[in-house]
Amino acid sequence: MLGTPSRNRIAERREGVRREILDAAWSQAREVGLANITLRDIAREVGMQPPSLYSHFDSKNAIYNAMYAEAWLAYESCSAAELDPLPEHPRVAIQRIARVFFDFAVADLARHQLMNQRTIPGFEPTADAYAPAVRVLEHGAALVRSLGITDPADFDIWVSLIGGLIDQQLANDPGGDRFSRLLERAIDMWADAAGVPKHSPAATRAARKN
Amino acid sequence: MLGTPSRNRIAERREGVRREILDAAWSQAREVGLANITLRDIAREVGMQPPSLYSHFDSKNAIYNAMYAEAWLAYESCSAAELDPLPEHPRVAIQRIARVFFDFAVADLARHQLMNQRTIPGFEPTADAYAPAVRVLEHGAALVRSLGITDPADFDIWVSLIGGLIDQQLANDPGGDRFSRLLERAIDMWADAAGVPKHSPAATRAARKN
DNA sequence: AGGTGTTCCTAACACAGTTAGGAGAATGCG
DNA sequence: CGCATTCTCCTAACTGTGTTAGGAACACCT
Numbered sequence: 001m002l003g004t005p006s007r008n009r010i011a012e013r014r015e016g017v018r019r020e021i022l023d024a025a026w027s028q029a030r031e032v033g034l035a036n037i038t039l040r041d042i043a044r045e046v047g048m049q050p051p052s053l054y055s056h057f058d059s060k061n062a063i064y065n066a067m068y069a070e071a072w073l074a075y076e077s078c079s080a081a082e083l084d085p086l087p088e089h090p091r092v093a094i095q096r097i098a099r100v101f102f103d104f105a106v107a108d109l110a111r112h113q114l115m116n117q118r119t120i121p122g123f124e125p126t127a128d129a130y131a132p133a134v135r136v137l138e139h140g141a142a143l144v145r146s147l148g149i150t151d152p153a154d155f156d157i158w159v160s161l162i163g164g165l166i167d168q169q170l171a172n173d174p175g176g177d178r179f180s181r182l183l184e185r186a187i188d189m190w191a192d193a194a195g196v197p198k199h200s201p202a203a204t205r206a207a208r209k210n
Numbered sequence: 211m212l213g214t215p216s217r218n219r220i221a222e223r224r225e226g227v228r229r230e231i232l233d234a235a236w237s238q239a240r241e242v243g244l245a246n247i248t249l250r251d252i253a254r255e256v257g258m259q260p261p262s263l264y265s266h267f268d269s270k271n272a273i274y275n276a277m278y279a280e281a282w283l284a285y286e287s288c289s290a291a292e293l294d295p296l297p298e299h300p301r302v303a304i305q306r307i308a309r310v311f312f313d314f315a316v317a318d319l320a321r322h323q324l325m326n327q328r329t330i331p332g333f334e335p336t337a338d339a340y341a342p343a344v345r346v347l348e349h350g351a352a353l354v355r356s357l358g359i360t361d362p363a364d365f366d367i368w369v370s371l372i373g374g375l376i377d378q379q380l381a382n383d384p385g386g387d388r389f390s391r392l393l394e395r396a397i398d399m400w401a402d403a404a405g406v407p408k409h410s411p412a413a414t415r416a417a418r419k420n
Numbered sequence: 421a422g423g424t425g426t427t428c429c430t431a432a433c434a435c436a437g438t439t440a441g442g443a444g445a446a447t448g449c450g
Numbered sequence: 451c452g453c454a455t456t457c458t459c460c461t462a463a464c465t466g467t468g469t470t471a472g473g474a475a476c477a478c479c480t
Contacts, residue, residue, distance in 0.1 A: 009446090009447085010446080010447075010456090010457075013446095014457090014458090017458090033331065035331040036331055036332070038435090038436070038437090039436080039437065039438090040435085040436080040437095048458095048459070048460090049459070049460060049461080050436095050437085050438090051437095051438075051439080051440095051459085051460075051461085051462095052458075052459045052460070054438075054439085055457080055458055055459065056458090059437080059438080060436095060437065060438090117327065117329070118329070118381065119327070119328070119329050121243070121245040121246055122246070153392055153395065156378065156388070156389060156392055157375075157392055157395070157396050157399070159374075159378065160371070160374035160375045160377070160378045160389060160392075160396070161370065161371055161374055161396075162374070163374045163377060163378065164369075164370035164371055164372070164373045164374020164375070164377070165367075165370045165374070167327075167370075167373060167374070167377065168366065168369065168370045168373065171328065178366070179366060179370060182363055182366055182367055182370075185363065185367070186367050186370070186371075188403075189367070189399060189400065189402075189403035190399065192399075192402070192403065193398075193399035193402065193403075219477090219478085220425095220426075220477080220478075223477095224426085224427090227427090248466085248467070248468090249467080249468065249469090250466085250467080250468095258427095258428075258429090259428075259429060259430080260467095260468085260469090261428085261429080261430085261431095261468095261469075261470080261471095262427075262428050262429070264469075264470085265426080265427055265428070266427090269468080269469080270467095270468065270469090421480100422479105422480090423478105423479090423480085424477100424478080424479080424480100425476105425477090425478080425479100426475105426476085426477080426478090427474105427475085427476080427477095428473105428474085428475080428476090429472100429473080429474075429475090430471105430472095430473085430474100431470105431471085431472090431473105432469100432470085432471080432472105433468105433469080433470075433471100434467100434468090434469085434470100435466105435467080435468090435469105436465100436466080436467070436468100437464105437465090437466090437467100438463100438464080438465080438466105439462105439463085439464075439465100440461105440462085440463080440464100441460100441461095441462090441463105442459105442460085442461090442462105443458105443459090443460075443461100444457105444458090444459085444460095445456105445457085445458080445459095446455100446456085446457075446458090447454105447455080447456070447457085448453100448454085448455075448456090449452100449453085449454080449455095450451100450452085450453080450454095
């Protein structure tokens with residue numbers, strides 16, 4: 001009965017409040033735009049006075065920082081789920097990775113701005129918040145290497161291509177699919193140049209043998 | 211001797227002050243970042259009190275707006291100069307267009323953020339400030355069409371590819387050339403897929419005949 | 421010279437993030 | 451249980467931002 005320090009209680013409650021604040025921040029970000037969220041509005045949504053938020057976050061940027069880490073962790077688990085049985089054929093696999101990242105980014109403008117663009121004036125993620133991002137990128141690079149892409153330049157071009165399509169989609173056709181539907185074609189173009197085996201039935205059969 | 215209304219004088223001086231303000235805004239933007247410029251600092255650099263700026267611009271966003279128009283006009287005249295004798299060979303021409311745009315964007319981070327990213331919270335260019343931008347884009351599209359690219363999707367991919375490389379260059383290797391040196395290779399990849407004739411001596415000779 | 425408009429000024433406001441300091445509740449120990 | 455401690459939230463206030471109101475000085479035109 002004794003010996004279990006109730007330090008858990010307090011930590012749990014604290015974590016709960018943190019969650020509430022972050023949820024309010026996300027909802028505000030989606031409502032008024034990532035850059036336009038205000039501590040006053042977050043506090044109102046949580047039922048606090050603005051300065052009380054400082055009991056849980058050191059600053060507004062600390063909130064952005066937590067959101068940043070959260071976003072990349074979310075993508076990490078999303079991609080782990082969506083790419084678990086990675087398609088055997090290299091070209092299909094690379095298409096799938098690109099598609100998963102593209103759809104994740106396009107699904108939430110505010111999140112994408114936070115993750116991939118430098119849209120918040122004074123904000124820069126701390127090292128530990130940045131860690132999941134580099135983990136994801138390094139994992140992607142390793143994946144692409146394992147599919148036979150030896151030249152790192154090819155990886156850089158691949159990343160640029162996907163990022164460019166995402167930006168164009170969100171900037172020029174938000175909610176539509178003008179650029180989304182070009183993704184496969186663009187990646188195929190890249191795969192041809194990078195020497196990824198064509199996706200013919202014969203090639204697929206050959207690949208299955210491994 | 212008479213009949214020349216001195217309305218010119220006053221208009222000229224007004225235009226001069228506008229120039230001073232915009233120059234100060236650009237210099238501040240390059241110094242502290244586009245989003246971090248402040249009316250107080252601009253006013254100080256011009257030798258005014260902050261509210262006096264309102265005699266020349268309706269708001270801070272109006273300054274951004276003028277800078278936006280200026281940036282695109284600058285690119286328009288830059289590209290007109292750099293692309294005047296457009297290389298005859300389609301592939302070389304398309305490489306050159308991409309290179310000119312890439313270098314112009316990478317040369318000035320603040321300007322690129324203003325022109326091509328939505329990095330200023332409340333700012334959206336007015337129709338007349340936006341006009342040069344659509345003119346440039348439409349001109350580019352027409353140019354690409356004239357080089358034999360019939361599918362608009364190819365143009366969209368081309369734009370995405372260039373934009374993606376620019377963003378990566380500025381975000382991950384500012385001042386370097388990690389992505390800049392991949393531009394030609396990436397555009398060649400695209401040109402292969404889009405069916406732009408290869409750049410062989412024979413093809414060049416054939417193209418010269420037109 | 422006198423009337424007129426333009427341009428700049430000072431004073432002040434609203435709203436942002438943030439800090440200081442204290443009250444009250446939850447927690448931990450005798 | 452009673453007391454000390456810590457944690458959480460509050461109110462009041464500060465700094466810095468864009469912006470508005472209203473007036474003074476200057477250049478201009480007749």
